[in-house]
Amino acid sequence: MNKQQNILIIGAGLCGSLLALRLGQRGYNVTVMEMRQDLRKVDISAGRSINLAFSDRGNKAMKLVGIEDKVKALCIPMNGRMLHDREGNTMLSNYSGRDHEYINSISRGELNGLLLTEAEKHENVKIHFNKKCKSVDFEKTTALFKDYESNTEFVEDADLIIATDGAGSAMRKSYYLGKKFLFSFSQDYLTHGYKELSILPTETGDYKTYKNALHIWPRGDFMVIALPNLDGSFTVTLFLSFNQGEYNFNNLTTPEKVTEFFQKEFPDALELMPNLVEDFFSNPTAPLGTVKCSPWHYKGNTLLMGDSAHAIVPFYGQGMNASFEDVVEFDKVLDQNLDNWEAVFETYEANRKKDTDAIADLAIDNFHEMKSHVANPIFQEKRKIEMALEQNFPDEYSSKYSLVTFNENVTYRDAMLKGRAQDKAILNMLSDGTLKTDDDLKSILEKVKQETEAILEDDRIAGLK
Amino acid sequence: MNKQQNILIIGAGLCGSLLALRLGQRGYNVTVMEMRQDLRKVDISAGRSINLAFSDRGNKAMKLVGIEDKVKALCIPMNGRMLHDREGNTMLSNYSGRDHEYINSISRGELNGLLLTEAEKHENVKIHFNKKCKSVDFEKTTALFKDYESNTEFVEDADLIIATDGAGSAMRKSYYLGKKFLFSFSQDYLTHGYKELSILPTETGDYKTYKNALHIWPRGDFMVIALPNLDGSFTVTLFLSFNQGEYNFNNLTTPEKVTEFFQKEFPDALELMPNLVEDFFSNPTAPLGTVKCSPWHYKGNTLLMGDSAHAIVPFYGQGMNASFEDVVEFDKVLDQNLDNWEAVFETYEANRKKDTDAIADLAIDNFHEMKSHVANPIFQEKRKIEMALEQNFPDEYSSKYSLVTFNENVTYRDAMLKGRAQDKAILNMLSDGTLKTDDDLKSILEKVKQETEAILEDDRIAGLK
Incomplete structure (x- = not known):
């Protein structure tokens, strides 16, 4: 395909910025529109998970774009799950019997920033912030944006559009509402939601509990997990039903009740979290959903990639890895030098969808495994x-x-x-x-x-x- | 629950009219709004399947409302599948080894008309036609209708609303677009669509092929089926891919090509269908979709029932039977005399959803079985x-x-x-x-x-x- 063509990428999150980098390396003219501010300049972590599990599929993509070493510097190895019972006893269960196999905790913001910086090194890649996509006209291959800086709207024309705008994708919504073709689509919510909390570092900046593990407090119907950050803190996540069971998000409405819940179920975690109540009431409770859809593309005009095509629940630590693998798989199809973008998009979806469907289902399996089976x-x-x-x-x-x-x-x-x-x-x-x-x-x-x-x-x- | 409450039913199709009849029998004040004309007065079969498979689950509902005998008079027993190969050889394969087990072909219009007439015998049941639901305010328990006769819009207030408005349900759309609660939803299309054709009776009004069977011409990637009607005709349905394979709906664009396709694949059927080309080009091609969603209800205000809650593909002949069984199961919950409608709706969904999910999956299995496995x-x-x-x-x-x-x-x-x-x-x-x-x-x-x-x-x- 002609390298002079203009490719518009909607969304400069993890998938979009990696895609921009890779297409930049391949010589395409790439324009990226991101709704948020530049996260290298402002802290905009609110509402999104602060750290993520990074593993071999993600790393394969980092190798493809040649930044494996830079990413490694951001990683904290987690060799296994450290299980905490109600009495505070712990048991370390390695992820693999092979020593070189472990997963990593990585900061979403740091990694995203690195990808943006690497992408911008290519002068054929332009990234614009504060531009929110409102809809896509997939027949005309144009997208409507709202510019948050000037508070105006504008239409961007492109030769092809790839939407990497996440689970709430504006382009996927245009596919759904457009009714121009048969669009299979599902959104499935778990009965549980999640809330992020934190274990802060000690006064001397050390980790308050074992650093190189993914900590789990499995309690059957609910659980707490914790992943380490480079600054000595842990990001803690509570997964809990919205409205079932003795304690749930709907009835944890007072500091006393929250403390009582943690005292009873997670006493050793509570000891590390004097900031529990403050975190609990200042952080949002978010739903856990799976999105699947098909087709991902419309002719050779537009394509969904990453979470916009296949959002999954976080229990296999594969959300980011799957989106990164999308770029690797897309790159492989580009190597085939097919005749046109429609053939590229079709081949990519035919190869890839069975796998993103599989990881979506595996992630839900692991929700049940982590809550209860591990114990x-x-x-x-x-x-x-x-x-x-x-x-x-x-x-x-x-x-x-x-x-x-x-x-x-x-x-x-x-x-x-x-x-x-x-x-x-x-x-x-x-x-x-x-x-x-x-x-x-x-x-x-x-x-x-x-x-x-x-x-x-x-x-x-x-x-x- | 207070029988003086006003129940609004949206849609007087098979499920809605049966529900109106049953709730009428139980003494509730029932108002039904139907978007179409009264099918007892006008032929409005266009676009919907003309005959349906009626079997024991559906019959259980007919027994519940006491019209089993009247329905039986509309039925044509089909004892098995009659398989037709490319050479025109046939093989009858019974549905069961027990003689009293068979399914029936029944006219959608006749059955729906009977249910409407039975429902209207209750003076506490009122059915209005030409009133199309546009949206439902599930907080206020009101529904917005367009009156096709006066071309005006009006709002109907009720104590509770039950939507039986089919696969394209306006109330389900209000749930989805309202974003007031986590609404899991899926629409999944098969790669195949369908088109209705016909085998007309002989000049003396007889059946041109064996009457008491569901005829199948299985061809691996596509198939034709035929069900008998009381007037000596058969309603024939072609199931075919939209765009894959040598022959598909996208490329069957000329009378010559359609005839060639049937000549090659279904020669014995073609002999019975001199009207094939006319039917083919005057009847629409329709998609085959599965709809699942949850929750079906909002508080004690509104409830989805029948196809609006769980549309399935037709390959198990269970679409109507499942919707009729909904009414039987709902009736069972009413017998429990629970405290309020919310408890009724919750109990009903908790009992029922696992079963409608199952029949949806079974119907897709049978799509593959009928196309290829039977041969x-x-x-x-x-x-x-x-x-x-x-x-x-x-x-x-x-x-x-x-x-x-x-x-x-x-x-x-x-x-x-x-x-x-x-x-x-x-x-x-x-x-x-x-x-x-x-x-x-x-x-x-x-x-x-x-x-x-x-x-x-x-x-x-x-x-x-």
Whole structure:
């Protein structure tokens, strides 16, 4: 495709700024419009998660654009989950039996800023802030913006438009309301919402609890998690039902009740959070939703990418990684030198949608796993077996979590199919006594492989996914 | 709840008119607003399916309101599927091994007219036509209507509003656009659309092909079906991709091409359809969509019911039956004498949604089964075994189809779980040789039962549905 064409990107969040950088590197004329202020100049974190889990799929994208080392400097490795029970006992459960496999906590703002700076190094990339997209005319390939600085509206014309404007995408809304083509669309909310809290550093700037872990306080129907920040603090998130159970967001309306809830359920966390009540009442409660849609593109004119095409819940730590992987996959299609943008968009969606659907479903599975299964004996037994398999047969076994998180060359869909079958195989063999934790490890490996393959084969024959 | 309250029902289609009848019988003051003309006076079938499959769940509702016999007079029994191959060979495959289990073809218009007439016999029920709902204010419990007769708009106030206004529900749209609460919503289109055609009666008014079957011409990626009407005609439906494959709705643009397509794929049907080309170009091509949403109600003010809450694709012949069953289930909740409408609506949705989700998924499964599996050898072997089991052990075995269609006291969800497990058990045992069609039937039954239970148990342990 002609490099002189003008590409308009709507949204300079994580996905949009990476896409701008990559298309800039490829020589396209890129204009980016972002509704927010430049986050390198103003703190605008309010309402969005402060830190995120960064792992191998995201890193593959960083390698593609050549900034792996710069990103690494922003990362805090988290080797495993540290589970906290009601008595304050902790247990560290590594994410993998292979030492080099871990996830990272990273600041959304720092990473986004880095991507913007790298993108702007290309003179064929222009980024404009305070320009909010209101709608897209996908027939004419134009977008209507409101300029928050001049308080005026203007129309931007482009040869193609890629919307990376997040879960509430204006372009996706134009697809939906336009009714010009059959647009499949879903928004699904969990019964739970979330609220961000914090564990501040000690007076000397140290971490108040173990730094290199993702902390989890699983309580069955609700949970608290915490991820470390570079400044010694942790960003804490409470996941809780809006209106079910003894304590819920609707009835936690007084400082006393909030403190009572934490005292009862998370006493060791409460000790680290003298600022709990203040955080609780000054931070918003936000919903947790999954968005899927199709088609992502209209002819060769417009394309949805990142959260605008597939917003997911945060429980697999894959939201950002999936959006970054979008750019890698899109880049691969560009390498095919297809005839026109319509063919590029079609090929990209045909390759990619099955995988973003899979990670959306996996993320919901993990919501249930994190809340309750991690504290469930049979799941813990499974986890122990999997850790041992990964340690002893590093080239032969990867758990579902490892397949999703550390195997960037296995697609999300393949990771889901194989990972679910493995889980089912181990749980069922543990349950019926075919497998015992003290069996010879090599024989466990063979049994798990065999049973996994049998489960996959049975599903294939029955015409199931 | 106070019987003096005014209940407004939006939409007098199959679900709305049955609901009006039932609430009328229970003594409520009911006002029904319908956007169309009175179909007892004008033929307004255009664009909607002319006949429908009516089976035991629907009949349960007819029994509830006491009009089973009147409905029976409108029914044409269809004992099975008559499969037509490309050479015009036919094979009749009964729906059940039990003779008293069959489905019926029924005219949408006749049945709807009967329900309207029965409802209007109650003086506490008033039905108004030509009143189109434009939006609902679910906080105030009012609805805005356009009166097509006077061309004016008016607001109707009610104590509660139940919207039975179909897949394109105005009230559901108000829920979605209102953004007053977290509204999960999906619309999913198949890649295929449909077009209605017809086989007219012979000159003497007889049926041109076998009357008591649902005819299917399965062709893998597309299919034609035909259901009989009382006047000797059949309503024929072509299900075809919009834009994939050698022949599709987008490229069937000339009489020559349409005739060529039918000549090649459905020659025996073409012989019965001299009117094919005329039908093809005068009838619309319509999409096939599934709609799910939640919550169905807002407080105790408003409730979605029937297609407005759960539109499904037609491949299980359960759309109308599911909507009729809604009324039966709603009626059961009314029998509980709960304190207020909010409790009624909540209980109804908690009981019912899992089942309408299940039939939506089953209907999509059946799209694939009807197109291709019915002509697939291993699926045909399974079908033969199941027929033999149903004939020989009528009290011990029911296929998935029987569970869904003829077992109105098994919920859709239970029918789905058990039916899918049975299918998987039989297909896998046929495939690996554990089961042979000439095995002793009693031993087949035991194996199928045992394997089905094992599959369900494995899924339970793995925490799968």
